[in-house]
Amino acid sequence: MSEVPSYQDILKAAERISGYAHKTPVLQSSFFNQISGADIYFKCENFQKIGAFKFRGAFNAISKLSKDEGKRGIITHSSGNHAQAVALASKINGYKATIVMPKNAPKVKINAVHDYGAEIVFCETTIESRQATTDQIISETGATFIHPFNNADVIAGQGTSAKELLEEIPDLDLIIAPIGGGGLISGTTIMAKSKNPEIDVVGAEPELADDAFRSFQAGSIQPVLRTDSIADGLRTSLGDLTFQIIQDKLDDIITVSEENIIREMRRVWERMKIIIEPSSAVPISALLKSKENFSGKKIGVILTGGNVDVGNLPWKTD
Amino acid sequence: MSEVPSYQDILKAAERISGYAHKTPVLQSSFFNQISGADIYFKCENFQKIGAFKFRGAFNAISKLSKDEGKRGIITHSSGNHAQAVALASKINGYKATIVMPKNAPKVKINAVHDYGAEIVFCETTIESRQATTDQIISETGATFIHPFNNADVIAGQGTSAKELLEEIPDLDLIIAPIGGGGLISGTTIMAKSKNPEIDVVGAEPELADDAFRSFQAGSIQPVLRTDSIADGLRTSLGDLTFQIIQDKLDDIITVSEENIIREMRRVWERMKIIIEPSSAVPISALLKSKENFSGKKIGVILTGGNVDVGNLPWKTD
Numbered sequence: 001m002s003e004v005p006s007y008q009d010i011l012k013a014a015e016r017i018s019g020y021a022h023k024t025p026v027l028q029s030s031f032f033n034q035i036s037g038a039d040i041y042f043k044c045e046n047f048q049k050i051g052a053f054k055f056r057g058a059f060n061a062i063s064k065l066s067k068d069e070g071k072r073g074i075i076t077h078s079s080g081n082h083a084q085a086v087a088l089a090s091k092i093n094g095y096k097a098t099i100v101m102p103k104n105a106p107k108v109k110i111n112a113v114h115d116y117g118a119e120i121v122f123c124e125t126t127i128e129s130r131q132a133t134t135d136q137i138i139s140e141t142g143a144t145f146i147h148p149f150n151n152a153d154v155i156a157g158q159g160t161s162a163k164e165l166l167e168e169i170p171d172l173d174l175i176i177a178p179i180g181g182g183g184l185i186s187g188t189t190i191m192a193k194s195k196n197p198e199i200d201v202v203g204a205e206p207e208l209a210d211d212a213f214r215s216f217q218a219g220s221i222q223p224v225l226r227t228d229s230i231a232d233g234l235r236t237s238l239g240d241l242t243f244q245i246i247q248d249k250l251d252d253i254i255t256v257s258e259e260n261i262i263r264e265m266r267r268v269w270e271r272m273k274i275i276i277e278p279s280s281a282v283p284i285s286a287l288l289k290s291k292e293n294f295s296g297k298k299i300g301v302i303l304t305g306g307n308v309d310v311g312n313l314p315w316k317t318d
Numbered sequence: 319m320s321e322v323p324s325y326q327d328i329l330k331a332a333e334r335i336s337g338y339a340h341k342t343p344v345l346q347s348s349f350f351n352q353i354s355g356a357d358i359y360f361k362c363e364n365f366q367k368i369g370a371f372k373f374r375g376a377f378n379a380i381s382k383l384s385k386d387e388g389k390r391g392i393i394t395h396s397s398g399n400h401a402q403a404v405a406l407a408s409k410i411n412g413y414k415a416t417i418v419m420p421k422n423a424p425k426v427k428i429n430a431v432h433d434y435g436a437e438i439v440f441c442e443t444t445i446e447s448r449q450a451t452t453d454q455i456i457s458e459t460g461a462t463f464i465h466p467f468n469n470a471d472v473i474a475g476q477g478t479s480a481k482e483l484l485e486e487i488p489d490l491d492l493i494i495a496p497i498g499g500g501g502l503i504s505g506t507t508i509m510a511k512s513k514n515p516e517i518d519v520v521g522a523e524p525e526l527a528d529d530a531f532r533s534f535q536a537g538s539i540q541p542v543l544r545t546d547s548i549a550d551g552l553r554t555s556l557g558d559l560t561f562q563i564i565q566d567k568l569d570d571i572i573t574v575s576e577e578n579i580i581r582e583m584r585r586v587w588e589r590m591k592i593i594i595e596p597s598s599a600v601p602i603s604a605l606l607k608s609k610e611n612f613s614g615k616k617i618g619v620i621l622t623g624g625n626v627d628v629g630n631l632p633w634k635t636d
Contacts (some may be wrong), residue, residue: 025343046591266628273364273624275591306591311583312636317629 005152005247007194010159010187013060017160020063020092021056022048024161026168031260031271036287037295041172043165046276046306050084050116052233052302053161054148057183058085060157060199061146062093070095073143077130079105080233081305082148087118098143100134140234149183150239159187166195174294176283177302178202179212179253180234182242184304189249199302202255203246204286206231206261212238213253216246230258230314233304254286261285262314268303275306278314322563323470325512328477328505331378335478338381338410339374342366342479344486345458349589354605355613359490361483364594364624368402368434370551371479371622372466375501376403378475379464380411388413391461395441395448397423398551400466405436416461418452426627433529454487457535468557477505483618484513492612494601495620497521497530498552500560502622507567521564521571522604524549524579530556531571534564548576548632551597551622572604579603586621593624596632 014046027042045053062074074090076082077100090097097118101110102125113120122277123133138145145153163185175192179185189201205213206229221243227235238246246253265281268274280303287294287301346362363371382393392408394400395418408415415436419428420443431438441451456463465472479502480493493510499514507519523531527549529542539561545553557563565572583599586592598621605612605619 051591269593269628273369273593275587275593310587310631311634313628313631315629317631317635 004241005154005156005159005187005190007190009156010154010163010191013056013153013156014163015161016063017056017059017157020049020059021160023164024048026165027272027274029272031267032284036291038287038291039298040287041165041169041298041300042272043161043302044091044274045161045302045304046274046280048305050081050088051080051305051307052085052277053158053184053302054081054085056160057090057151057154057157057187058082058093058146059089060160061151061153062086062089062095064153065144073098073141074146075100075137075143076146076148077101078148079109081230081307083109083113083118084116087113088144091117098137100130100137102130106309120225138184146210147239149181149236150241152241154240155183155187155190155245158184158185159191161302162188162191162300165302167191169300171298172199172300173297174200174202175300175302176202176204176280177287178231178234178279178304179205180279181236181245182212182238182246184302185250186242186245186300188261189245193249200251201249202251202286204283205253205255206234206282207217207255207257209234210255213255215243216250216253219247230261231279231282233277234282254290256282256285256289260289264288266315275308275310276303277305277308280304280306321470322507322559323474323477323508324506327470327474328481328509331374331471331474332478332481334381334635335374335475338367338377339478340366341482345590345592346572347590349585350602352499354609356605356609358605359483359487359614359616359618360590361479361618361620362592363479363620363622364592364598366623368399368406369623369625370399370403370477370595371502371620372403373397373406374478375469375472375475375505376400376464377407377410378478379469379519380407380413382471383462388401388461390460391416392464393418393452393455393461394464394466395419395452396466397427399625401427401431401436402434404464405431405434409435416455416533418448418455420448424627452552465557467499467554469501470559473501473505473508473560473563475505477509479620480504480506480509480618483620484510487616487618489616490517490618491615492518492520493618494520494522494604496549496552496597496600496622497523497564498597499554500530500556500564502620503568504560504563506620507563511567518569519567520569520604522601523571523573524552524600525573525575527553528573530564531573533561534568534571534576537565549580549596549600551595552600574600574603575609578607582606584633592625594621595623595626598622598624
């Protein structure tokens with residue numbers, strides 16, 4: 001699974017997810033066009049199944065398994081959107097999913113995974129415990145591990161979002177998406193550059209989780225150093241597969257402040273009347289930070305998800 | 319302007335607003351389908367210009383004026399969505415708008431009207447002061463007053479939302495919408511019953527602002543008695559024109575508790591990832607309150623708007 005997926009793999013993924021994943025809408029906002037000077041098309045993965053693009057990759061990888069593999073079960077470790085994606089994609093395929101989660105995971109995330117019918121196994125909060133717990137279950141059951149991003153089938157699935165976006169708006173000058181582990185930006189880059197070698201693809205990261213930016217500069221994988229960015233989906237280091245794709249194909253990476261992430265998240269809520277999670281505000285912040293480079297261009301922005309605790313907002317409430 | 323608008327008036331309104339108002343999307347939610355047992359189609363006026371359906375009626379009424387009338391200016395009194403609707407519709411038509419607002423109106427609403435280029439005249443917080451201030455400006459300028467709901471052109475404009483909904487989903491069994499002053503439910507009822515005499519149209523109101531429910535029972539206009547419902551768009555008594563339409567044509571009115579309005583508002587945010595204001599949660603609460611009557615039916619719900627202060631939510635935040 002360590003081969004870079006091809007354009008053909010993304011086309012096959014699109015067939016596989018058709019009828020199971022939503023074809024999400026593309027929205028425009030006169031407010032954001034006005035303040036950026038660009039012509040922006042928002043691909044709304046916040047309206048995707050489980051509330052995030054992650055369903056695309058998980059469903060593609062799981063539905064590609066043989067019946068025999070599937071019967072031995074699916075496993076992953078995650079407390080985020082990938083956990084829900086694997087739980088739902090397994091359920092739809094009729095397979096049993098086991099999700100390894102740290103015992104301090106937020107209750108709302110535990111409940112969501114539980115609601116999709118997966119079994120939850122709690123571990124200690126260390127990476128070592130997470131890996132050991134997962135490895136033990138795999139050795140006992142033969143379950144297939146679905147990595148959240150460093151997996152060619154997952155990357156191919158994530159690329160289907162850009163495929164739909166480019167079918168709707170074929171003449172984009174540029175696509176921008178956030179970078180966590182790099183699955184989405186990898187699939188997006190392969191898709192976009194295959195369809196149009198002239199298109200630019202840019203990644204966006206929080207300054208507090210700028211490992212991809214530093215890796216891109218250094219030419220080798222640099223670990224994420226802090227886990228306190230508000231953009232909880234992006235606190236992850238790259239994998240060897242996603243790093244290779246980013247290094248080979250991506251045009252640029254822009255980093256943005258926490259303050260700007262929160263500001264753009266709030267403005268999307270207020271102006272566009274849609275709920276996005278902090279990670280989705282990262283590419284918008286990047287566009288506005290460097291707007292002189294984007295003015296007059298036709299730009300696709302992937303809004304990655306909308307899973308946020310509306311009882312706990314990152315701005316002051318009365 | 320006191321004649322009941324016809325189906326033809328709504329068709330003309332639809333032509334007039336075409337290219338100026340958004341054709342808003344219709345969304346479905348597997349969550350709400352599951353808990354209601356119905357097949358629900360949400361008409362998303364929260365994505366309309368100014369964030370609410372009110373733009374439809376205001377634009378229709380204002381763009382119907384003669385150039386001479388328009389040049390003398392437009393006036394209304396409102397601190398809600400109608401104020402923004404009149405301000406923007408006037409601006410698009412090249413007319414000057416004056417909005418009379420109580421001096422204690424929320425700053426966010428004052429700013430929104432100001433941003434659309436209208437002049438704001440502040441009055442005392444009483445109905446008498448509001449009316450006297452408005453009357454004086456009309457006598458000085460000859461401006462045209464655009465009533466927020468008791469106006470046939472406004473009602474015809476509001477009916478265009480149901481027109482679009484029925485074009486997209488022609489075989490609805492029922493449409494449900496909230497009742498404030500009654501402009502939306504009146505336009506919706508005329509539209510829906512003209513297109514399909516068999517369709518049911520139901521209104522929904524907060525228990526704390528159940529004047530339309532009481533008026534419907536009594537056969538005469540009953541005033542709203544309290545102004546403390548969270549559904550700030552619905553704290554209004556009916557007008558003679560809207561009462562007449564409701565009395566003649568509406569099938570039923572359901573009232574709902576504040577607690578349920580807040581619960582469904584929050585669940586729409588969490589499950590559908592869209593921002594709706596409390597008034598929009600009222601018809602959903604009504605559906606769920608009487609779900610034995612709606613189970614198995616194909617139902618249109620008009621989500622009226624999304625203008626809410628995201629820094630001041632009606633549920634507990636950390």
